[in-house]
Amino acid sequence: MEQEYLQANVEIDSQHPQIQELARDLTQSCYDEQEKARKLFYFVRDQIIYNMYPKDTDHTGYCASAILARGEGWCLQKSILAAALFRAAQIPARLCFAEVINHALGEKAYAAIGTNHFSPHTYVEIALQQQWVPITPIFDAALCQRLQVPTVEFDGIHPAMLSPTDLQGNAYMEYIRKTKGYAKAPWEYIFSEIKRVYGEKASIWFSRDFLEEGCGKI
Numbered sequence: 632m633e634q635e636y637l638q639a640n641v642e643i644d645s646q647h648p649q650i651q652e653l654a655r656d657l658t659q660s661c662y663d664e665q666e667k668a669r670k671l672f673y674f675v676r677d678q679i680i681y682n683m684y685p686k687d688t689d690h691t692g693y694c695a696s697a698i699l700a701r702g703e704g705w706c707l708q709k710s711i712l713a714a715a716l717f718r719a720a721q722i723p724a725r726l727c728f729a730e731v732i733n734h735a736l737g738e739k740a741y742a743a744i745g746t747n748h749f750s751p752h753t754y755v756e757i758a759l760q761q762q763w764v765p766i767t768p769i770f771d772a773a774l775c776q777r778l779q780v781p782t783v784e785f786d787g788i789h790p791a792m793l794s795p796t797d798l799q800g801n802a803y804m805e806y807i808r809k810t811k812g813y814a815k816a817p818w819e820y821i822f823s824e825i826k827r828v829y830g831e832k833a834s835i836w837f838s839r840d841f842l843e844e845g846c847g848k849i
Contacts, residue, residue, distance in 0.1 A: 635814040636723035636758065642711050642816045643726075645718035647696040654719035664759055665787030667720050668766075672785045675713040676768035679703060683740060689838045693816065705836065706769045710753040711816065713768050723758035725812030727765065728820070731793070734802035735780060744832050748807075751824045756812050759788070763812065766791040 639646040645654075657674055658667040680703040691697055695715030698708045710726055717724035728751035736747040754767040767783050768791075775782040779798045785791035793804035810820075822842060825833045833842060 633723070633814075636725050636812075637718050637721065638814070639715075639718065640815050642693050642695065643715045643718060643724075644695050645715040647715075649696055649699060650715050650719050653699065654716050657716075658720050664722060668717070668722060668757055668759060668764075669785055669787040671713065671716045671720060671722075672766055672768045672791070675709055675716065676783070677771045677773075679709055679712060679771075681705065681709065681770050681774050684743075684835060688834075688836060689841050706749075707751075707753040707816075707821070707836070709769050710755050713755045713766075717755070717757050725756050725763075725814055726816060727754050727756050727812050728752065728810040728824075729754065730807040730824075732805040732807065734805060735778065735797050737778075743835065744829055746828065748828055750807075750828050751810070751821055754792070764788070764790055767793055769793075 644650065653674075654671065657670045661667040661670060679698070682703045683705050685692060685705055685708060686703075687697065687701060692701075693708060693711060695712045698704045698712040704712065714724040714726055730748065730750035731752045733747050733749060741747060754765060754769070756763040756765050758764075766785055768785075770780070770783065772782045780803055781794040781798060783791050783793060792806075795803060795805060797803040822833075822837070825836065826842075829835070
């Protein structure tokens, strides 16, 4: 697999001491890469709480070390942290994006963003046994229990993506399209998609300065 998916960068700061220490602590007793991947997946899924309304929306809020310190984030932030932890554990990882329809979106969230389309919804692909495996450590188990939707489980081998149906068999998450994998956060694409889908509501996730100037600064 390409070396670029193991390298640290501004947001995926896998060289940060706290990222390195955590990856080491979580995986030091693991007997193979599959077990390492599972340990890291479940840490990000459940120990980093999903919050659709991030508290830190400037550029620093999208660095893995800051996300770890804060202990919460939305799909982009949690995916950035996951990628950093995997790279720190020497498992190649890249960011991927999709457009999805959340058929089970609650009224509060729908009122906040004005749609049940999410783009770019972020997930991660990791390289295991010479294959890229898509995984989604986004919605924590407690949240899924409250919403009555399936938790995403990962066996260290097969893809772990959001379910098309909820626990009652009703429509839940529908994938419309997916992107290639990226070694770095593709801010131009992210900002263009977020503005296309949400317009002025994009400020929920990004500070105005970051939206207007982020691509030029990074």
